[in-house]
Amino acid sequence: MTTAPADATVRVRYFAGARAAAGIPEETIRLAAGATVRDLVAELGSRHGDGLTRVLTACSFLLDGISVRDHGITLVDGSGVDVLPPFAGG
Known part of the structure; x- marks a missing residue:
């Protein structure tokens, strides 16, 4: 008997401008098995709209x-x- 790969539950934490654009500091997302970071980014944009989508294009991810x-x-x-947007300062 083969088992299907399990879905992935991922904890996402937002920092600085990403936190402001998402409107929350963190959330848990359930994704289909085999989902990638790219899929996660697309899901985050669809959940939180154009403001976060724009921020995500400049973000780095850990x-x-x-x-x-x-x-x-x-x-x-x-x-x-x-989710880490570019940081300014010095």
Whole structure:
């Protein structure tokens, strides 16, 4: 008997301008098995609208504390994704 891959529940934390655009500091998202960081970003934009979608285009992402360069990385159940807009200052 084969089992279907499990959906992924991902904790998303927003920082700075991303937090302002989303209107919340964090949320939990359930995605279909095999979903990628790219899929997550699309889901976040559809949930929170154009303001967050614009911010997301400039954001970097940490997946379980590690910088994501490839948005095609598959998310697994229990992952944590931090959404980090560009920071200014010095």
